[in-house]
Amino acid sequence: MSTTETPASGIGPVEGDSLYSVDNPAPVIEPPRKRTKKTPKSTRGNFELAAWLFMRLSGVVLVVLVIGHLLIQLVLDGGVSKIGFAFVAGRWASPFWQVWDLLMLWLAMLHGANGLRTVINDYAERPNTRLWLKGLLYTATVFTILLGTLVIFTFDPNIR
Amino acid sequence: MATPVLDKADAAGSPEPGFADSPYITVTMRIRRFNPEISAEATWEDFQLEIDPKERVLDALHKIKWDLDGTLTFRRSCAHGICGSDAMRINGKNRLACKTLIKDINPEKPITVEAIKGLTVLKDLVVDMEPFFQAYRDVMPFLITKDTNEPTRERLQSAEDRERFDDTTKCILCAACTTSCPVFWNDGQYFGPAAIVNAHRFIFDSRDEAGEQRLEILNDKDGVWRCRTTFNCTDACPRGIEVTKAIAEVKRALITRRF
The missing domain is CATH 1.10.1060.10 (Alpha-helical ferredoxin)
Structure with a gap:
């Protein structure tokens, strides 16, 4: 009797036999997102949606606010030479300009901070780098917004 | 109608010597090679080959693999732009090697071919998908x-x-x-x-x-x-x-x- 093993199909052994069979089926692939151990369970939510929408809306409003601001400050009525303590004091005496400047400050700071946040997300590779850069960004943003708001509301034209 | 290439019986007034009727040109394929069994570093390797510029980058890769260096590794299956196996970065742009003609990507300069970016390279042009x-x-x-x-019946639309x-x-x-x-x-x-x-x-x-x-x-x-x-x-x-x-x-x- 011949002892040579002949594959049943007559075809030689295929390189890398099929891993799976009826008794050993291929694993079922779960649909939910699971990529790495570090990936958080649920990263869904509407924050990114809101941030995306905010960028567009604040951008549109800022175009009006900033161009208006630049025109008043630098172009109209004598241009930059008219700006002085008295000019600023005169403008901030009116609630309209206070609200204008406040809105511009908040929108510009949040718009810029959110833009930088996405830049950090896109370019910082290590989680620690991200954490520190974002921490720095948020600190600077909060500080600037609070300081600016404080100045707009507590501005004293009679300061000596 | 263009004259058939094979029809070169009349030797009268043969034009520039060398490239008389031959459609073939010499191209340099500059391929990003990576073999983790040899080196952890990927390197560029140049291959010179004669090829009809109307052929595709995939044909050039085949020529290299079949005639010059059998260790060159890349994925391709149907070779006709349907299976989506042979996406690679050719001259800095992601394309299918089987849908890119040599003549369309300036064969006068070396043609760079590398694996698609952002996925782990396993060997040469093969990445972990x-x-x-x-x-x-x-x-x-x-x-x-x-x-x-x-x-019980087809979903109509x-x-x-x-x-x-x-x-x-x-x-x-x-x-x-x-x-x-x-x-x-x-x-x-x-x-x-x-x-x-x-x-x-x-x-x-x-x-x-x-x-x-x-x-x-x-x-x-x-x-x-x-x-x-x-x-x-x-x-x-x-x-x-x-x-x-x-x-x-x-x-x-x-x-x-x-x-």
Whole structure:
């Protein structure tokens, strides 16, 4: 009797036999997102949606606010030479300009901070780098917004 | 009509010597080689070959593999732009090697060929596609209906409803778009254009009933909102799918659903 093993199909052994069979089926692939151990369970939510929408809306409003601001400050009525303590004091005496400047400050700071946040997300590779850069960004943003708001509301034209 | 190339019986007035009737030109293929068994570093290697400029980059790769260096490793299956196996970075742009003619990519200079970016290179031009397919699986790219009974007749759809997602049905999962996306290059967590295109194909299919679920999946931190509309994906797609537009439509659907 011949002892040579002949594959049943007559075809030689295929390189890398099929891993799976009826008794050993291929694993079922779960649909939910699971990529790495570090990936958080649920990263869904509407924050990114809101941030995306905010960028567009604040951008549109800022175009009006900033161009208006630049025109008043630098172009109209004598241009930059008219700006002085008295000019600023005169403008901030009116609630309209206070609200204008406040809105511009908040929108510009949040718009810029959110833009930088996405830049950090896109370019910082290590989680620690991200954490520190974002921490720095948020600190600077909060500080600037609070300081600016404080100045707009507590501005004293009679300061000596 | 052009004179047949083989018909060179009359030697009268043969033009420039050397290149008389031969369509062949010499091209340099500069290929990014990587073999983890030899070196952890990838290196460029040049191959000179004679080839008809009307042939494709894939033919040049075949010539190298079959005649010059059998260790060159790349993926290809159908070789006719359908299977999506041979996406690679040719002269710095993601293309299918089987749909790129030599004459179209300036054969006078060396033609650089490297693996698509953002995925782990296994050897030479072969990458680990698993993260790419994981993102694809995550968007549930299959028909989902609430009615779990087996249908007794075909699920009908009007021509207009079919037209709504026609563009995104053309995807062949070659990964040219996803691996051309700078956001994907960074940490590979972004779903990527291909997954969004395939989600789009079902979100806007009138027969499918899990559009809400898919939108919710793409509302993820690493979902559609990471798209920066750089249009790299649209430029890279060998099927001409308007990828960025599809992503924008998913964004719009998410916003109009909310507000």
